[in-house]
Amino acid sequence: MDARWTSPNDWRYVSEGGATIVFSYVGAYDPNFTGMVLRIRKVSRSEISPEELLKQHENEDEDSQYAAEDDDPTVAFQSRIISRLVPSEHLPRLESCRVSLAFLSKLSLYSQSYRPLERIARDSIDTRKRRAVLATDLVGAGAGGFAVEIKPKWAFLPNPKYLSLATKEVKLAYSRFVMHSHYRSLREQSVAEKVPPVTDYDPLDLFSGDEKRVEMAVEALWASWVASNGAVNNLRVFLDGKMIKPNDEGAYQSLSKLLAIDSALSSSEAPRQPFIQALLPLLLRKPLLKILETLQRTLDSLDIEGLLILWDRAHAASNPPPQLGEGEPEPTLFEWESFVDEYLPRTGGGAVPGLDNLDLLPAVSDLRYHMLAYLMSATFKDCSVILRFPSLEARDLEPCITVIDLDPKSVARLHKWAQLDREIAETYSEHVAKQKGSGD
Template sequence: MPLSSLPPPSSWQYTAEGGANLVLSFAGPSTSPYAGYAMRLRKRKLAEAKANAGEAVHGEVETSFGRDIVAPLLGQEHLVEMREIALERTWLEELATCMRAAVDEVDLNARVGVLVEDLIAGDGVLAIEIKPKWGFLPNPAYLSATKAPTKTSHCRTCMHRFYKRASGAAEQQDGFCPLDLYSGDEGRVRRAVGSLFSSWESSGGAINNLRFFYERKRVSPDELQSAVHPLKYALVACDSSFDGTRARLTDLLVSALFASPILRTLATLQATLDAFDIEGLVSLIQSCDTAMRSSPANDDLERNLASFAGAQPSLSDWRAFLARRLPLLSRAAQCTSLAERHALRDDMAGSLRRASEEAGSARGAVLAYLLSATLKDCSLIVRIPLGAREPGAEKDVVGEGAEVQIMAIDLDPKPIQRLGKYWRMDGEIVECWRERLERMTDAERAEVRRCVE
């Protein structure tokens, strides 16, 4: 689509945003070629615009990464097609006047936006966005003796949530454990969804782990309390109370997740690509580089880690990596048991270690870790066409002939410059959790739930 045909900013409405991107839905005429599309635009944090300048990923890699690298692993049916569209600064400046700028702003230097299918649009369409997080415990073979007991008993997400709360962030109390969500056990999956729902309700819908959209509009807990919200007319619920609506939404989400293999595949790929944990990965990098071994100080290690790992991967780097590793990674979709997942993870660790020793570089293991980081940070959109409903109309579970879809989004490649940050954060998170347990009595520690794959 040529730039001249790009509709004005007034034709786009704010939908949602993540840490790096702003999402706008096209709200113009249904006859426009942009109808049914959303646009992702890069953001920048005002306080960090200069500090993070080196972390930008080239646009070609960002837009082709999903199609060429992630789709062969998760399946093209779970990814939306992305297309670049050229942008001009004047268009972005006009858009920016409508957007908040207290913390972040539209990146006025962006030269391309990304057009994707608008998964939340459509008459009678319920879209549930869920961020499943890390779906595994790390490989104990590559953990330090001091951290292994903690990291093999408590998942990264549960520990990270406490770390952020201890640092002053407005995080929810203990509850959602992603290992429940990934477990394949209906009771545990329902517990995970229930915890997410409770956090969504208590936060006023502010958490990014769970979001609801109906006919393109985001739904808040307060709106769901309303007896006349149109979503309630489209749902089959025992009653129109908030609890009745919550129960129906939970049933729909759990049923959709159980009907799809995507969570199982996602967890297996995450664990397989992160075969060493960040601890083992850093040790592998050090073993391949004499200079790294001679600079053991933590500050130096964090600062120099990315430079020893190499330049930001290009699209050709990623394609070469996948071509070599796809025979192993393609087994992820067939892993139906924890034992099979662990066997695949161990096979990948052995393969990456041998390749590092032969090449004198841990580059392949670094790319595997970065790809795992992308999959750990993705979101899922569960798209359920309910069909438009009026008060008193006969209600169906979904619209006639409708198909429930689960699509993975937010699959951007991670900057290699963050490798040092990942290593530092891992140590801080584990230490914060250990200090928490040490402050507890034996009885209190016994009440802390262990995370189980």
Template sequence: MRLLVAKEFLESVENIVTSQRPSWRADAASVDTNRNSVLLMDDLTLFAHGRVEDKPCLSVEIKPKCGFLPSSSFIAEENVIKKSITRFEMHQVLKLHDNEISEISEYDPLDLFSGSKDRIHKAIRALYATPQNNFRVFLNGSLVFGGLGGGTCKTTSKVEQDFEHLLKDIIKTKDGSRANHFIELVAETVYTSGVLDHLLDVQKLDKYNIEGAVHVYYDLINQPCRVCKELEKSKTSSTSQFSFMHSIPMAEKVNVLKEFLISATAKDCSVMISFRSTDAVISRSSSHSNLHLESAKQEFDYKVHFIDLDMRPLKKMEVYYELDKKIMNTYLEMVKKKEARGERRAQRQ
């Protein structure tokens, strides 16, 4: 539903959003205060209908990130490590280098997308341990766990104790066990719903990796390929393999870019899972999906939605390419330093 709004309203929203963002993300995006209308959207942290005080609602937002390793033949030889190390892990190194995070997460997206109950549980536990901006929890629509930016530190015993207390009206087990039951509840729901299977299929529309897809971008905007020029100047890689990308029909180039950008959206979207406790009789008649958590002896209704599904604009291709280079350079530099330290230790021994 579209609503007419005043400029003052948009300015107040802009001030609130800016004040809640970490400093390094303050300029990431802004509210267009010159607009005269906004979209009124559902609050997916809540169940539609019914009163909050009747049944508390717990919602989890997960940013799964890219759930597969690329195998594109257009990945440069010096970047072949992409085929064995996840983009998430390499990006963590860059974020630590740029002080966007205080420590590297042990979360592995390949675990979350594996289809294995044990590995999914491991992934959720890792996200819980170091939420960053990849794992947030809302109680009745209010953020109660995780942060608004990437700097959220490891979950401390004090944070966990407070979270345990907040869970008391949702997960009705003894003190000290609720957080573990919560992790199990989220993992079981991800596993049972199979929701990430569909997301992974969409992510895999990226068949050429940014190193291949960026070449057709320059053809589409009718400009000389800046990447080919860079490669020719550096002489680190041959440009001959990219002649194929430049030679395919224009309709196919459009499709390559369309699928890449759809995949980019799927790699950066969030999954919102909302829970409310129920009983077995009501659960069977509910219009929502339901799950029995055996360890807690409880029934839960749940619903799953994807958010942040805005189609990424074509102009972001250059941004993606530059970020990819920065991630690779920082990660490979870290690997070299580790190898050098290892060699020095070996020489001393």
């Protein structure tokens, strides 16, 4: 595919995450692009400024750049790795798409008025890239209807075997998301005196399979979405491909119409219950959430504390010992394929061999396997699910649920994750102790 000959006006800003920015195709019908979005890599302003990007590449041969650049790793990772773990009906179509400096520069300029200010300050479109990702438009730009993006996060409590005394009590009693939310609120309060809205959302409820608990989870997501005016990214709502905010009265009326309720009720709470009831069938009857929970749990069978114990055992003779992951190469696609070849037989029944024997630590020879398993689990912990509902004119189409944002994670992040994990658990342990001390 080649997007260079389309106009930047044919693409509409949808949303962005830490690594990519997404535009949906809204131009004249084109069999290659209609119903698709373009995912483009971003670059941190601390790494390289937009001015440097332009100076560095304005005179270079783009054909040579394109030939030398690999496809975005997301494309190959999904087709060769993720597709073996998640059924194809729950995955978007992904393919490589050619872009150019001129196209990306114009798109970057166009998107400035739509991007959040904090994102603009942090990063920009990486105009050095000559390849982007073309993917199924799951939020329905130009097609009517509405879509909901949920970032569900951690689905399970950890295996208790390798947890330290300092963290064991809270890590087995509270979900990682609840503890991490508390940790972030304290940090933001001390750094910027800005505390995000309190949320009652708990991923353990969403993944429970129990209708009442799932309903409670969606209601909590809605409440935090309203309280933050859409700033909390665990829930995003799209109408006809455009992300809406809770304070958008017109959008509420349109959403109310799609939910078949009285559009005259413009209060932010008006569509709440019909909205929740619309989501429940997909979340409860489709197997995707159960698949994600099983993958997260079986891939993270040791918790990062257990992985750190295994790492320290493997490097016991080193002085000084390296940090977790230090010196380890990033896994190649071939290694990921070999990993999946090993993982699937090990966990064919959803169980994790060896965890019932509390006297055994995995062999040091299994260290690399468990490192890759933890990285893969992190991918599924950080994914999003899109629930898409058809327009009133297309009610013959079935709602669908899809998982996105399944990029591979880096070995270099393991040490930082281990530090963060301990800080989160110990901070929350102090919080629980204070509550008990105050008699709450």
